[in-house]
Amino acid sequence: MNICHPNTPTLISQRDSLLKKTMRPDPLPYDIADEYPIVLNSKNSSFSHCMMESNKIVAHANLWPRELQLQQKRIGIGLIGNVASHPDYRGQGHIKTLITHLTTEAKRQQLAALILWSDLTQFYQKLGFSSVGNEYRITINADAIKNFSQASRQFLPTKPEDLTSKELNQMLQLRQTNSTNTLHRSCEEFATLLTTPDCKLLCQYDKAEVTGFAIIGKGYDMVAVIHEWGLSGINDIKQAVYDCRELLDSPSITLLSPGVVDEKWLEEFTRASAIIERHPMALANIIESSLIDKESLDQCFIWGLDSI
Ligand SMILES: CC(C)(COP(=O)(O)OP(=O)(O)OC[C@H]1O[C@@H](n2cnc3c(N)ncnc32)[C@H](O)[C@@H]1OP(=O)(O)O)[C@@H](O)C(=O)NCCC(=O)NCCS
Known part of the structure; x- marks a missing residue:
């Protein structure tokens, strides 16, 4: 061998x-x-x-x-x-x-x-x-997503190369609030991973501060899947899903999430007729x-x- x-x-x-x-x-x-x-x-x-x-x-x-x-x-x-x-x-x-x-x-x-x-x-x-x-895969179709508009401040496509280390750190912090037990990642690693083709970053800002973000797509994998995010409430989540769909013009969006989430979020997605699956991580x-x-x-x- x-x-x-x-x-x-x-x-x-x-x-x-x-x-x-x-x-x-x-x-x-x-x-x-x-x-x-x-x-x-x-x-x-x-x-x-x-x-x-x-x-x-x-x-x-x-x-x-x-x-x-x-x-x-x-x-x-x-x-x-x-x-x-x-x-x-x-x-x-x-x-x-x-x-x-x-x-x-x-x-x-x-x-x-x-x-x-x-x-x-x-x-x-x-x-x-x-x-x-455990993880949730929540798939929402385009018709239901149309009603998610104007839920909160918009998420705009952001070029990873324009991000400062302060902004990258803010994103890592935001993500941490959704899942504390995760892999440690440096700003440098984060910036490199964001160069993956077909990986789109959308950020929500309040003045100069990043207040939320969503990452959708990753090369051949995760097409129309938001696989990483830092979002603090259901309105931000709905807005991020809405803005991602507008950007990609896809028939549906899947949100990947840690296996423990606020029950109210799940109720909201159930109301939007989402397909909610729970899988091993x-x-x-x-x-x-x-x-x-x-x-x-x-x-x-x-x-x-x-x-x-
Ligand atoms: C899956 C893959 C890596 C297996 O490679 P391999 O060289 O045949 O694997 P090995 O010879 O070491 O293993 C053989 C064992 O795996 C099993 N196996 C091989 N392919 C399998 C498959 N697709 N599904 C289930 N079991 C499989 C065999 O039955 C055998 O089991 P046994 O030892 O009980 O007889 C290979 O088929 C491949 O490269 N596929 C394409 C890429 C891919 O799918 N990668 C997996 C990503 S995790």
């Missing part, structure tokens, strides 16, 4: 073409690496793990060490993503071996747990992962049970820009 980081331009382009071929069936106007501006950045090749056979990448996975803000503590965890094997090399146990390798690597880095997002629940269960946390494998337990992970929510 030979697992390495893609630390040459040739290996990086081989990795990106494997991921594009296996994960992006439709042609896209941007490269897959642009969709993951941190973990697939050529400067961060240590986050990429490639399984090699005769100088060819046969399988790939990212491991991104992050810090989970849990009550007053910060705990190291690893995010796994961009898991794929070459179509000619499937069913040979390469992904199993790679995930086992990442578990060993995470132990070496003293990470408490591994977290990933996948529909292949059974596959990952066999590797020790189980569902954690992610799959996790606890590596160091003295550092974290399932109950703590269940209280966490990871926002869209962090999921890989």
